[in-house]
Amino acid sequence: MLKAKDKPLILITNDDxxxxxxxxxxAEAINPICNLLIAAPMEQQTGMGRGFLKGDEVGIIEKKNIQLNDQIVEAYAVNSSPxxxxxxxxLELTDKKPDYCISGVNYGENLGLAFTCSGTLGAxxxxxxxxxPAVAFSRAFPFNKQKSNNFSSLDWEAEKYHIRNIIKNITANGFPQDVRILNVNFPIDIDQETKVRITRQAYMNYAQYMKxxxxxxxxxxxxKWKLNPEIEKLKKDTDIYAVHFDKIISITPLNSRMSVDTDNYYQKWS
Structure with a gap:
C-alpha cells in the first residue's frame, strides 16, 4: 500500500x-488510492459549461465535513461555477498542484455535442x-430529473467499481499523447461486468429542444427537451451509440484544442 506522501493528489469537483x-x-471510490482535495459548488450548477459567476458573494468558501464510508474528510463548498x-x-486550497482533476459523478449523461454546455466537462x-489532466464522469439519468437539488437515491457500487479501475489505470499509465480529458459516461443499470468502449464524440445533440x-x-x-431521433443514424464507435444502444460504458478522449487543420484553404482568400 502506498504511503500518503506517495499517493497522487486528486482534486474532485462536480456541477451538481x-x-x-x-x-x-x-470520493468513496478513489479515497483509498489517492490524497483527496474536494472542492465543489455550493449549489446546483448544471449547464454552466466553463462559465464563471459574477457577484459580491462569488468566491465565498465554506469548509465542510463529508462522511466517506467510515472516515470523515474535509471538503470545500465554493460559491461558484464548477x-x-x-x-x-x-490557487487557494493547496500548495501542491493536483496530479489530476476528476469531475462528477453527474446526474445525467454528457454525450455528443452537449459537452460544451456541461458544467461537469467545464470543470x-x-x-x-x-x-x-482531467476525467469527467456522468451517469445516464431521465431528462426530467436532471438539474435538480432533490437527488434520487441510487446504488453507486457498480459505478464506484469502474471509477476505481479507470483511475488506477490512469495513475499507473498516464494519458496518451495529446489526450488531456477523458469523458466517461455510464449507462443506466450497470454492474461490474458492464463492458467499456473507447469512443469518439458524436457530432450530434443527444437531446434536442422542442419548439x-x-x-x-x-x-x-x-x-423542454427530448431524445434526438437522429441518433438512430449514428455509428457504433460514437459515445451516444455506446451508452444509449449498446448500454456499455463510453470513454471518449478529448483535449481543449478546437482549431481545425484546413491546410492552405485561407491562402485562396484575396
Whole structure:
C-alpha cells in the first residue's frame, strides 16, 4: 500500500453541488488510492459549461465535513461555477498542484455535442487550462430529473467499481499523447461486468429542444427537451451509440484544442 506522501493528489469537483451523492460516490471510490482535495459548488450548477459567476458573494468558501464510508474528510463548498471551484481550489486550497482533476459523478449523461454546455466537462476543461489532466464522469439519468437539488437515491457500487479501475489505470499509465480529458459516461443499470468502449464524440445533440407552443413572450419559459431521433443514424464507435444502444460504458478522449487543420484553404482568400 502506498504511503500518503506517495499517493497522487486528486482534486474532485462536480456541477451538481457539494451535497450531491454522485460526488460522495466518486470520493468513496478513489479515497483509498489517492490524497483527496474536494472542492465543489455550493449549489446546483448544471449547464454552466466553463462559465464563471459574477457577484459580491462569488468566491465565498465554506469548509465542510463529508462522511466517506467510515472516515470523515474535509471538503470545500465554493460559491461558484464548477470551473471557478477548480480555479479556487488550485490557487487557494493547496500548495501542491493536483496530479489530476476528476469531475462528477453527474446526474445525467454528457454525450455528443452537449459537452460544451456541461458544467461537469467545464470543470475538466478549466483543469486542463491550468495544466492538470482531467476525467469527467456522468451517469445516464431521465431528462426530467436532471438539474435538480432533490437527488434520487441510487446504488453507486457498480459505478464506484469502474471509477476505481479507470483511475488506477490512469495513475499507473498516464494519458496518451495529446489526450488531456477523458469523458466517461455510464449507462443506466450497470454492474461490474458492464463492458467499456473507447469512443469518439458524436457530432450530434443527444437531446434536442422542442419548439414551444404559442406563448406570451413577456413571461418566462424554460425550453423542454427530448431524445434526438437522429441518433438512430449514428455509428457504433460514437459515445451516444455506446451508452444509449449498446448500454456499455463510453470513454471518449478529448483535449481543449478546437482549431481545425484546413491546410492552405485561407491562402485562396484575396
Amino acid at each position: 453541488g457539494i451535497n450531491s451523492p454522485g460526488l460522495k460516490a466518486l 470551473a471557478q471551484a477548480v480555479a479556487h481550489a488550485v 475538466a476543461f478549466e483543469a486542463d487550462s491550468l495544466g492538470i 414551444p407552443e404559442d406563448r406570451n413572450f413577456s413571461k418566462g419559459h424554460s425550453l
